[in-house]
Amino acid sequence: MTNLNIDTLIKNRDEILKAEIASFFILLEKTNINKWKNINVRKESCKRKIDYFPECNKLDFNFDNFCKEVNLDKLSFSFNGKNLNLFNDLLKDWRSGKNDIQKILTRGCENINSGIDKGSPDDCNQLPELYISNAFGSLRKIVNKESLDKNRESCKEDIKKLIEKLRNNTFKFKNDRKQFKDIFCNIYSSLLSDSRFPINDVTLYEQAYMTATMFKSALAAMLLDNSNLNYVDNPQSIRWSILGIQYDKLELAEKGLKAASIKWYRDTADEVDDKIKEIIEIGYTLGNEVYKDETGIYFLVPENAIGDKKGDFYEIHSDLNELKEKILNIFENKFDGEIYPAIFLTKPSRGLMNLGHLIEKAKENFLKQERPEDFTEKLKHDENPTGICQVCRMRLANKKNKDDLICNVCDGRNKNRLNNWLDNRNDETIWTGELQDKNGKIALVTLKFELDKWLNGDLVNSLVVNNCNYSQTLDNLFNELKTKNGRNKKLKNTTISDFVDKSLRNRINLSDYLKNILLERSIGHEWEKFISKQLKDWDDTKQESKKQKIDFEKRKIKWQNLNNSDIEFLSTLLLQFLLRKNPSPARLRRIWETTREFFEEILSNIVNILEIPKWRQRRVILDVEILNSESSDCIDKEYVYKGLHFWEKENQLYLIDSIEQFLKVFNPAYLQELYKNNDKDFIISKKVFEKLINQEWQIEEHSEQGKNKKTYNIKITDVDLDTYKPILSILSPTPISWQFAIPADRVPVLLKKIKERYKENFRWVYGKLPLHIGIVVQNYKKPLYVGIKALRNIRRDCMEWRHLGKELPGKDLKARQKEVFHYSAQPEKIADCENYYSLYEKTEGNGRYEFYLYTADKRKQWLDTTQNTADTDKFTIYPNTFDFEFMDTNTRRNDIYYRKDKAKRFLKIKQNRPYNLSDWQYFEKFKEYFSDEKSSSKLQTLVNIIYSKLEDWDDKEAMKRFILSSFINILELKNRKQKDDFAGILKCNGWNKLENLEGEELTKCLYMILDMFEFWHTILKEV
């Protein structure tokens, strides 16, 4: 490790930030309509001219002029002792790489996000119309002409003003830089960089952002220590590391005794992340945030920021200790010493794929948090403590005369939140009383994508940019690589000519190309180790490559040492790297932005999605006059009247129970009318409450322990209604998950809607991107942390990917796909998404391609679509699932444990959970079947019989006969149709099927009845 020149870096802070900002301009030419009006497809077989905007005229746009008009040419910056002009030296002819800094920008950084990112899709494969897809192939946005030149020109004046600020040194790097980024996000995010399918999944903004970030980090690396870097002469040697500041945000949510403290922790974590961002992005200009989730916040940073190796990762370089101290201080100040992060960096590589590994190991890393030695003394404990605080569970607290044992620090935070609530009271509620459904229950929900294998790039291998006759091409490639003559062929004369960039075909020979592609896409990543091992070029004791066949450091392939099977392996890998989509930084970013946006879109629309009637979103506010003389001490407290809870503030009582509960007490007949009225938009009028005016109540101070309760006499002077959202966020949406609470009776509609939305967003990768839904239901009075802790279990975080898989006959998968493809948009069908996105692991029968799908697993894996599937073909899919638990007791959490090998519950009686989300339809059928009162009592009888017989019945055949006849007798199944209808609930297509179930299968069916009964009867009381 050499020394880093931190001072030089900090001194040049403004210079780096200027260069970063300027690099956002480079893609502006693609915002001009001319780029999309004249697309010449030159390939003989599909020669044509395309004009995507035939109705529009060409518009003059000159990149150089634009830069000059916003005065970029009047802005200088200095780098490595040279005084440069931002326009002349960086932006003008930037692609030419005419000087050092341009080489770094284009060949070192931009190239990864453009050329390499794209791969080389067939020229014939032009988009039917310009549309942006999400990372998984579904249409997001049609590119319209408004987002082209007009949009850019309308931002010009703002850009000019910001450049002016940079010139006269009034630029505020925190706010103005953000405004710059927002402007470019606005200009770029509705546009593509290429008209070919299927690379319409990355927008110009993702490319620009990742290029700017990599460029900034590369410059920082050179300023920190240039002695070992060779960036200028060899820009492809630039590497980056990922710096993770990891801390457990789920654990913070678990501290929530009340919703107010959950909100405090959530907001504070956001503030902490923002502060860290500011320090790393602006204070030290090391790089930019690339990812953020419940495990922490992650930045791209220079490769020389790594320090000593520690396990799989690296510590931060000791010369950057002052940065580390600053980060730790942020935590200490914001969380009052409760939480400190773990800080690790990944092995440097040419991309972002190592991020996946760092996230995967987050749980282990949390244990290595950087706590100061005297951290317990730093906590501000209460004087004369009586125990540990129930909220933070760290400080000693004094009981005083409060309900709960809460330390002064936590108490202070709560008070703050309550004031905040009243200021934002039309937003989410912080009262579980308002969340409760008509039976007093709330549901805590976790939605979680099993995203690991996408984040580390593995599953990107199952998406292709090109299709070909695989075995033929592979044979040819192998034969070419085998001989020196073949390796020296120019690319255009080789079998892979069609899969490489046009500009390279004449310039470069096969062996150089193989070297570039293979090394560029594997160096510093798991692939590097994998390739060495596969070539038997790995030293197990030293845990490093022997370098006899490939020297990754020196970028050399030693052909003379490779035998035929080595060459076959390299041919397979090269062809795979050319056909698959490349997990470039911009594409990986697009993947996690897609999943996060999926959650965010549901959140922003949640009240409609849950079909919560308008009247249910109302809160009663009573204007009151306090009749007691000593009225001054009754403010800012919770009161009870007839079992209803209110919050008092400035002579107003805010109902903090649901309006359903309020009407139950004051106008039950009207409530029944509301239930009958199916109009979701029906508005309750104030008149309903008019008779309350002038009533006198005696309200009582709320205290769970019921001692010294003061009472006050009040008179109601007016009644008002307020609106709020009956939802409570526990964890804000991240790319992986989202946690929140809703009225329990909204769960069925939630499941239905998520199923639909999933199809809308992820149809082409159905079965490859599993979404797991966990639901925990509890009484609204129970402390929230009880349910939130259970929520942690029901996320099933520790399941291994391979155990989530399920083998499925090809025809069954095809049938399910048919259902999801129903949601596809017209351009997707024309573009033929299925052939590019819907390749599955084939476990029985050969497939289209044989790829190394998972880097950790050395096997090759057949991949195929289901289009030409034979009856015997089998595929592995990773289904969407849902699980639920009713917290009737606090220890019920212990029921939520999963078997490692099956991803199902340990407990015999709950062994069916989690269910595949596709099985939700049977739950719906069950409810329909038993919803009238008469069948409800039959159901009770049936359930009792099942319970009594399931445990102690040895003779399975006899049990089956008994159970089947019980079904017939109790449910009065008189004819074939009635029998078939009932069998349909149990996933059986007809009574015959039910009759023929084997012992184990029938038991599963009976457990399913019990689960459905628990869900609809015990939890929701709807059957």
Ligand SMILES: [Zn+2]
């Ligand atoms: Zn506390």
